[in-house]
Amino acid sequence: MRHTLLFTILFASFVPQMPATAADQKANVTRKWAIVLHGGAGAPPANATPQQLQARRDGLAAALTAGRTVLAAGGSSLDAVEATIRVLEDDPLFNAGHGAVFNSEGEHELDASIMDGSTLDGGGVAGVRTVKNPITLARRVMTETGHVLLAGPGAEAFATQQNVDRVPNASFSTELRRAEWEKVRAQEAAENALRQQPAKPWQIGTVGCVALDKAGNIAAGTSTGGRTNKKFGRVGDSPIISAGTYADNATCGISASGIGEQFIRHAAAAQISLLMQHREWSLQQAADYVLKQRLRPGDGGIIGLDRSGMIVWVFTTPGMYRAAADSSGRFDIRIGSE
Amino acid sequence: MRHTLLFTILFASFVPQMPATAADQKANVTRKWAIVLHGGAGAPPANATPQQLQARRDGLAAALTAGRTVLAAGGSSLDAVEATIRVLEDDPLFNAGHGAVFNSEGEHELDASIMDGSTLDGGGVAGVRTVKNPITLARRVMTETGHVLLAGPGAEAFATQQNVDRVPNASFSTELRRAEWEKVRAQEAAENALRQQPAKPWQIGTVGCVALDKAGNIAAGTSTGGRTNKKFGRVGDSPIISAGTYADNATCGISASGIGEQFIRHAAAAQISLLMQHREWSLQQAADYVLKQRLRPGDGGIIGLDRSGMIVWVFTTPGMYRAAADSSGRFDIRIGSE
Numbered sequence: 001m002r003h004t005l006l007f008t009i010l011f012a013s014f015v016p017q018m019p020a021t022a023a024d025q026k027a028n029v030t031r032k033w034a035i036v037l038h039g040g041a042g043a044p045p046a047n048a049t050p051q052q053l054q055a056r057r058d059g060l061a062a063a064l065t066a067g068r069t070v071l072a073a074g075g076s077s078l079d080a081v082e083a084t085i086r087v088l089e090d091d092p093l094f095n096a097g098h099g100a101v102f103n104s105e106g107e108h109e110l111d112a113s114i115m116d117g118s119t120l121d122g123g124g125v126a127g128v129r130t131v132k133n134p135i136t137l138a139r140r141v142m143t144e145t146g147h148v149l150l151a152g153p154g155a156e157a158f159a160t161q162q163n164v165d166r167v168p169n170a171s172f173s174t175e176l177r178r179a180e181w182e183k184v185r186a187q188e189a190a191e192n193a194l195r196q197q198p199a200k201p202w203q204i205g206t207v208g209c210v211a212l213d214k215a216g217n218i219a220a221g222t223s224t225g226g227r228t229n230k231k232f233g234r235v236g237d238s239p240i241i242s243a244g245t246y247a248d249n250a251t252c253g254i255s256a257s258g259i260g261e262q263f264i265r266h267a268a269a270a271q272i273s274l275l276m277q278h279r280e281w282s283l284q285q286a287a288d289y290v291l292k293q294r295l296r297p298g299d300g301g302i303i304g305l306d307r308s309g310m311i312v313w314v315f316t317t318p319g320m321y322r323a324a325a326d327s328s329g330r331f332d333i334r335i336g337s338e
Numbered sequence: 339m340r341h342t343l344l345f346t347i348l349f350a351s352f353v354p355q356m357p358a359t360a361a362d363q364k365a366n367v368t369r370k371w372a373i374v375l376h377g378g379a380g381a382p383p384a385n386a387t388p389q390q391l392q393a394r395r396d397g398l399a400a401a402l403t404a405g406r407t408v409l410a411a412g413g414s415s416l417d418a419v420e421a422t423i424r425v426l427e428d429d430p431l432f433n434a435g436h437g438a439v440f441n442s443e444g445e446h447e448l449d450a451s452i453m454d455g456s457t458l459d460g461g462g463v464a465g466v467r468t469v470k471n472p473i474t475l476a477r478r479v480m481t482e483t484g485h486v487l488l489a490g491p492g493a494e495a496f497a498t499q500q501n502v503d504r505v506p507n508a509s510f511s512t513e514l515r516r517a518e519w520e521k522v523r524a525q526e527a528a529e530n531a532l533r534q535q536p537a538k539p540w541q542i543g544t545v546g547c548v549a550l551d552k553a554g555n556i557a558a559g560t561s562t563g564g565r566t567n568k569k570f571g572r573v574g575d576s577p578i579i580s581a582g583t584y585a586d587n588a589t590c591g592i593s594a595s596g597i598g599e600q601f602i603r604h605a606a607a608a609q610i611s612l613l614m615q616h617r618e619w620s621l622q623q624a625a626d627y628v629l630k631q632r633l634r635p636g637d638g639g640i641i642g643l644d645r646s647g648m649i650v651w652v653f654t655t656p657g658m659y660r661a662a663a664d665s666s667g668r669f670d671i672r673i674g675s676e
Contacts, residue, residue, distance in 0.1 A: 120603050126489055126573070147572045148599040151464055152490035154571020233492020234485045235464070242580060242605035261486040265458050267580035267608035274605075274612050 031214035032327045033071040034309035037063055037084050039094045039321030040205035041257040041301035043336045053335060056093055060323040060333050063087040067211060068325040077211035077219035077253075078116055078139070085112075085135040085223050088207035092174045094321075095205030097133060100172045100225025102181035108172040110225055111239035112138040113149075117218035117247030124239035126151040132165040135223045138239070140164065148241055152233065172225070184229045206238055208255025210247070212309050220245050220253035220269075220304075227260075236260025242270035249307060251276040252283045258300010258317065266294050272304065282306070287314040369552035371409040372647035372664035375401055375422050377432045378543035379595040379639035381657030381674045391673060394431055398661040398671050401425040405549060406663040415549035415557035415591075416454055416477070423450075423473040423561050426545035430512045432659075433543030435471060438510045438563025440519035446510040448563055449577035450476040451487075455556035455585030462577035464489040470503040473561045476577070478502065486579055490571065510563070522567045544576055546593025548585070550647050558583050558591035558607075558642075565598075574598025580608035587645060589614040590621045596638010596655065604632050610642065620644070625652040 039060055044053055067084035071077070089097025100108045112134035113124035123142025126149065131137045140162045141150050150158055159166065206224040213219075222245045224238040237244035237260035244260065246269035247253040254269040263269070268290050275286035283306040291302065291314045301315025303322055311324045319336035377398055382391055405422035409415070427435025438446045450472035451462035461480025464487065469475045478500045479488050488496055497504065544562040551557075560583045562576040575582035575598035582598065584607035585591040592607040601607070606628050613624035621644040629640065629652045639653025641660055649662045657674035 122603055127492075145570065145572075146599070147570070148602045149573040149578075151571045151573050154465075154569065158570040231492065232483065232485070232496040233489045234483075235487040235489050240487075240578060241602055242608070261484070264486045264579055265460055267605040267612075270580070270605035270608070271612060274609060275616065278613065278616055 031216070032309045033212055033214050034305050034311055034324070034326035035064065035067045035071055035080055035084065035209065035211040036303045036305055036311045036313065036324040037067065037088070037207070037209040037322065038255060038257055038301070038303045038313070039088060039207050041315045041317040041320045042205060043317070043319030056321060056335055057333050059088070059091040059093050060321060060335075063091070063209075064323045064325050064331065064333070067209060068331075071211060071213055072327070074214055076215070077213040077217050078114070080211040080213065081114060081209045081219045081221040082135055082139055084209040084211070085207055085221050086133045089133050089135060089223055092176075094207050095177075095225045096207040096223040098172050099174050099177060101177050101205070101228040101230075102173070103226070104185070104229050104231040106181070107169050108225055109230070109233070110134045110172070110223070111236060112221070112223035113239045113241055113245045114138045114142060114221035115219065115241055115245050115247040115253075116142065117220070117249040117253055120248060122148050122241035122245070124149040124241060124245075125155045126235045126239040127233055128155045128159065129169050130156060130166045131159045132167045135221050137162065137164055138221070138223075149239060151235070177228075181228050188229060206244070206257035208245070208257065208303060210253035210255055210303055210305050212253070212305055212307070216249065216307065218247045218249050218253040218305070218307065220247040220255050222255045222257075237263035237268070240264060242267045244269060246270045246273050248273050252304050252306045254287075254302050254304040256300060256302045257320070258295075262295050262299045266290065268295065269302070272302070276306070283310060283312045284314075287312055291316055369554070370647045370665045371550055371552050372643050372649055372662070373402065373405045373409055373418055373422065373547065373549040374641045374643055374649045374651065374662040375405065375426070375545070375547040375660065376593060376595055376639070376641045376651070377426060377545050377659030379653045379655040379658045380543060381655070394659060394673055395671050397426070397429040397431050398659060398673075401429070401547075402661040402663050402669065402671070405547060406669070409549060409551055410665070412552055414553070415551040415555050416452070418549040418551065419452060419547045419557045419559040420473055420477055422547040422549075423545055423559050424471045427471050427473060427561055430514075432545050433515075433563045434545045434561040436510050437512050437515060439515050439543070439566040439568075440511070441564070442523070442567050442569040444519070445507050446563055447568070447571070448472045448510070448561070449574060450559070450561035451577045451579055451583045452476045452480060452559035453557065453579055453583050453585040453591075454480065455558070455587040455591055458586060460486050460579035460583070462487040462579060462583075463493045464573045464577040465571055466493045466497065467507050468494060468504045469497045470505045473559050475500065475502055476559070487577060489573070515566075519566050526567060544582070544595035546583070546595065546641060548591035548593055548641055548643050550591070550643055550645065554587065554645065556585045556587050556591040556643070556645065558585040558593050560593045560595075575601035575606070578602060580605045582607060584608045584611050586611050590642050590644045592625075592640050592642040594638060594640045595658070596633075600633050600637045604628065606633065607640070610640070614644070621648060621650045622652075625650055629654055
């Protein structure tokens with residue numbers, strides 16, 4: 001059992017940070033906090049106007065501000081993740097909530113998940129149709145049901161019981177997403193393929209956030225409309241704890257965006273955490289390995305942070321919409337390959 | 339990058355076995371095969387009659403025979419896994435297909451997944467209601483859609499397109515499961531709880547199979563009716579690749595049974611594979627670690643086998659229904675803690 005003993009020793013060095021002590025507070029020591037978010041792996045279209053690019057930057061900045069405000073005030077990482085993702089869900093430019101892509105029936109089916117790194121509790125919803133902010137319902141799954149994933153009409157029934165904000169399905173629609181859908185639908189009809197073709201970068205898109213709060217707790221969340229023209233109740237990685245979302249105070253928090261099937265097969269988010277734990281790799285090493293050695297070029301990207309507040313992003317797509325802030329004053333907005 | 343180099347060296351020693359060479363065939367060398375299955379983690383009720391126990395043994399033996407026949411004849415591990423699980427789905431004594439538990443509406447919602455260790459392709463279905471053998475539909479998801487998970491009405495629409503066997507939902511019902519449901523429903527109503535109580539051992543149940551074929555390919559599959567009186571479209575680990583099912587020719591195949599939420603949070607099946615790959619642990623060491631150090635006592639069990647055909651089962655429940663056979667002539671049926 002040498003390995004088990006070795007592991008026990010290693011693990012002991014990874015115990016979660018404790019809340020600030022009275023002595024810390026007396027000395028007015030500010031504990032570190034950090035937040036990182038993404039608006040999907042992919043680059044802006046080549047013909048995007050400066051105004052369009054600025055609107056994306058503004059959307060990322062608004063979401064980042066929502067999350068950083070929570071953390072700077074001493075709020076929890078779970079509250080910061082939920083607040084950040086709600087802003088991105090409500091922004092029509094990102095593929096989550098309002099602005100979600102169209103499925104094969106011209107409607108919207110939304111997926112989301114959230115995870116609490118202090119308990120390893122998680123919650124996810126798949127295929128919800130009338131919930132204004134799926135990330136909020138995912139959090140209720142985590143805290144109110146004892147389950148980890150609710151799907152379809154059952155998730156809608158739970159939303160009714162929880163009295164979360166509801167909207168008509170059509171309210172998620174935007175003209176941009178409708179035009180994308182018409183284009184993809186025509187292509188796929190021409191190809192007459194049952195098997196859905198590999199997604200193009202502009203067909204995928206997800207939003208996500210990972211936060212570390214002053215108490216040392218990490219939380220992560222992800223929300224998406226899935227991929228354009230998706231059929232048959234397809235579920236990607238975003239609602240699945242360990243595939244698209246993971247958080248463990250002992251290691252890191254992760255939110256992914258990309259070809260969901262690949263992130264599921266490799267339990268990509270959880271794999272990064274496990275590599276940090278079992279190989280003593282840094283978050284950067286573990287994320288590089290999973291994105292560049294296990295997944296295929298172009299499969300997507302991740303954002304993450306570790307328990308020290310070190311922020312990492314890795315993507316093999318031409319770009320990724322992303323932003324980061326922390327208690328040192330960083331406030332950083334990036335699009336494309338910047 | 340010392341770690342990456344080290345890993346590359348380790349990984350090189352784990353390349354999948356190649357198909358038998360012409361020289362092997364000429365020498366009439368029989369390549370090894372092996373199969374292991376489970377009918378759920380849990381022990382028979384204390385008041386079970388000898389006839390009831392024998393019926394369980396007979397069911398396990400019939401399923402094992404279906405799979406071993408495929409493998410002994412040189413068939414693929416995927417075919418063996420599907421054949422084995424179909425027998426268990428059709429057997430009213432196991433919680434999958436005919437004999438599935440009742441959900442909170444007195445109906446049945448079935449989940450299944452399958453994974454091909456030679457490609458890391460996988461397929462799963464969640465919440466299907468009229469598909470006679472969900473494992474067969476899961477395999478079609480893997481081979482025909484390019485997706486990894488289909489849920490609810492979409493999965494039913496895919497079943498229609500694939501022309502798999504369909505049955506009325508009520509045909510999955512048995513009187514035993516109805517009586518269990520009535521009992522649980524009364525208890526949960528008395529407790530008046532939104533949060534579902536921790537499952538009792540007899541409320542959970544799953545079937546699964548892992549096989550290694552003569553060509554050295556590993557496949558794994560899992561199928562279940564979920565947990566008695568489940569609400570809100572709850573999805574457990576069984577349809578989720580990496581949680582309840584995993585297969586990788588380089589390491590092992592795994593099928594799990596137990597408290598699905600725990601297996602999802604820990605990506606339990608994939609974690610066992612990753613520990614073998616990254617820590618050079620044996621399957622037994624990796625499975626013991628995940629079941630006994632990461633999951634909680636009583637959370638459930640796994641069956642698995644590695645690329646050498648070594649069969650392992652680990653459970654922290656009072657028992658597990660399970661069986662194993664291999665090319666050395668083993669044919670082994672166990673129930674409870676035997």
